[in-house]
Amino acid sequence: MMTSPENKDGNPSSLSPVAIKPDQLFIRRMKTEDVPGVMEIESVSFGTHHWAKESFLNEMNNQLGRYYSLTDFRNNKIIGYFGYWLILDEVHITTIAVHPEYRGNSLGELQLVQLLEKVLGQTVHWVTLEVRTSNYSAQNLYYKYSFESAGLRHKYYQDNREDALIMTTPNITSQSFRGLYNRNKHQLIEKIGGYPQGFEF
Numbered sequence: 613m614m615t616s617p618e619n620k621d622g623n624p625s626s627l628s629p630v631a632i633k634p635d636q637l638f639i640r641r642m643k644t645e646d647v648p649g650v651m652e653i654e655s656v657s658f659g660t661h662h663w664a665k666e667s668f669l670n671e672m673n674n675q676l677g678r679y680y681s682l683t684d685f686r687n688n689k690i691i692g693y694f695g696y697w698l699i700l701d702e703v704h705i706t707t708i709a710v711h712p713e714y715r716g717n718s719l720g721e722l723q724l725v726q727l728l729e730k731v732l733g734q735t736v737h738w739v740t741l742e743v744r745t746s747n748y749s750a751q752n753l754y755y756k757y758s759f760e761s762a763g764l765r766h767k768y769y770q771d772n773r774e775d776a777l778i779m780t781t782p783n784i785t786s787q788s789f790r791g792l793y794n795r796n797k798h799q800l801i802e803k804i805g806g807y808p809q810g811f812e813f
């Protein structure tokens with residue numbers, strides 16, 4: 613992740629997640645009007661040093677950046693978002709989050725899959741990110757997609773000087789990655805009851 617801080621414990625809300633079906637989800641390029649909803653999630657997900665509204669507005673104009681929001685169609689509420697930089701053959705995930713009330717519903721995984729789906733068709737070989745060493749929930753999600761540790765950035769997060777774990781995929785064009793990705797995606801579709809069609813990518 614970029615130097616924006618992440619949640620310290622990485623634990624989703626203890627509440628039961630809001631149930632949602634694939635046809636009630638919509639993912640599209642983040643728009644200015646989405647930013648207030650994004651900020652509601654950001655402020656409860658990434659601690660005191662979360663991104664400011666201006667960071668998202670700037671990033672949405674960054675030529676290298678791509679930002680997406682996930683909406684619950686029933687109430688038009690922003691329930692997740694993610695973003696990345698595309699730099700030559702590397703995609704660097706800069707942010708990913710799910711509204712606390714919707715966590716544990718596979719929506720974080722769905723967003724990661726949608727990101728991978730998008731970049732697998734491009735000339736990308738590696739997907740990288742930084743994550744707090746204490747954020748096991750997020751790390752588990754990345755390990756599930758065969759990200760590996762590539763070292764530490766010491767005292768990377770300014771709020772508590774926590775280390776960042778650098779994570780990277782193997783070459784995503786390799787057969788072994790594709791095989792794992794396809795298996796995981798298939799299981800995800802079975803789990804959530806279908807692949808959402810409401811995507812504007």
Ligand SMILES: CC(C)(COP(=O)(O)OP(=O)(O)OC[C@H]1O[C@@H](n2cnc3c(N)ncnc32)[C@H](O)[C@@H]1OP(=O)(O)O)[C@@H](O)C(=O)NCCC(=O)NCCS
Pocket residue numbers: 613618619622623624657658708709710711714715716717718719720721722741742743744747748749750752753754756
């Ligand atoms: C990390 C985050 C995006 C995961 O989203 P989510 O919708 O709750 O997670 P999912 O339901 O899609 O879970 C996908 C995988 O993540 C891992 N995971 C998610 N929650 C977990 C938890 N509480 N404990 C352990 N692993 C967990 C598991 O590997 C899970 O796969 P499984 O369902 O096969 O066990 C979400 O917790 C979040 O928004 N956290 C705050 C922001 C943040 O930390 N972002 C990441 C910055 S690097």
